[in-house]
Amino acid sequence: MSLTSTLRHFNRTYTQRIGVLEDSFLGTxxxxxxxxxxxEVGSSGGTTVRTLRDRLGLDSGQLARLLRSLEAEGLVLTAPGDDDRRVRTVRLTAAGEAAYQDLERRSEERAAALVDPLTERQRDRLARALAEADLLVRAATVSLERVEPTHPAAVEATGRYVAELDGRFPGGFAPGGPDAPEPGAVYVVAISDGEPVAYGGxxxxxxxxxxxxxxxxxxxVHGGWRGAGLGARMLRHLEQVARELGHERVVLDTNGTLTEAIGLYERAGYTPIERYNDNPYAEAFFTKPLSRGTRP
Incomplete structure (x- = not known):
């Protein structure tokens, strides 16, 4: 059975068993x-309309209709943001909080009933398999978008990048340089469920x-996404960006403590070269020629 056939069969099996086909989900x-x-509103403690739209992949009209239906039930309130009146926020009412807790209880009971016939060993196998499948499906549906370094997703990704290096480098990490990119620079962010999960330029x-x-x-690459192939995908994408910019090769530097990154570059066909810059944190330097006919 092919991958797509397997995925479609799983979708039919799963949706039938969790109540997706019913007009009243889980009897709610x-x-x-x-x-x-x-x-989404309840688990986040309140959010914005834009965040909901990005996270769920809904168009504005569909989300507006869903919010109106929940407002009609007295479960949510939408209002202008306190800091920016142009931003529409969404939060639960007291009745909405009760409905959210009821939904959580019903969902937990349905999930428990599904796995109850399984042995402990089978449950462990299922948990591992579902976690792996969830990661890979999300990796397959990540969107790669060109952004300015001042874009909120880019700022968040850069902050996580700096924090990770600061924690891993023996002497910490304190980057310098301008916030804006140099002329001709291009930055790319990978988005999943409205959140940045990978970044590079x-x-x-x-x-x-x-x-x-x-x-x-x-x-x-976000730590929770390691092993999903997202780093390799981002690197291939950046190489294609470099081709489109007219470059005939790419170079990069890294720190010796980032062994997984070095392994990624070596598997992608990068070869070591001599130091080409004065970056005090860089200890390993690599290059790769760009074939004009290659695509990511």
């Missing part, structure tokens, strides 16, 4: 879509031999 009196919006760099060269910078 609400369909699945409205229940999911209620869950390519900037032009002048080396002594005059070959048009792009430098890969700020490569970061």
């Amino acid at each position: 009196g609400r369909p699945l879509a409205a229940s999911r919006v209620l869950f 390519v900037r032009p760099i002048d080396l002594a031999d005059g070959v048009p060269t792009g430098e890969v910078k700020r490569m970061w």
Whole structure:
């Protein structure tokens, strides 16, 4: 059976057994879509309309209809934000909190009933398999978007990148340089469920031999996504960006403590070179020629 056939079969099996096909999801009196919006608002302690739209992949009209249905039940309130009146916030009412807790209880009971016939060993196998499947499906549906470094997702990703390096480098990490990219630089963020999960950029760099060269910078992958192939995908994407910018090769530097990153670069065909910059944190330097016919 092919991967797509297996996935479709699983979808049919799972949706039938968790109540998705019913007009009243889990007997709540609400369909699945409205229940999911209620869950997102409740689990986040309140959020914004834009965040809900990005996280759930809904268009504005569909989300507006779902919110109106929940408002009609007295479960949510939408209002302008305290700090920015242009931002619409969503929070649960007291009745909404009770409905959210009821939804959580019903969902937990349905899940427990599904796995109750399984042995402990089978449950462990299922938990591992579902966690792996969840990660890979989300990795397959990540969107890669070009952004300015001042974009909120880029700022968040950069902050996590800096915090991770600061924790891993023996002497900490204190980056310098401007917040805005150099002329010709391009930055890319990977988004899943409205959140940044990977980030990186390519900037032009002048080396002594005059070959048009792009430098890969700020490569970061969320720790929870390690092992899903997202780092390799981001690297291939940045290489394609470099091609489109007219570069004939890419270079990058890294710290010796980042062994998983070094392994990624080596598997991707990068070869060691001599130091080409004065970055005090860099201990290993790599390059890769760019084939004009290659695509990510």
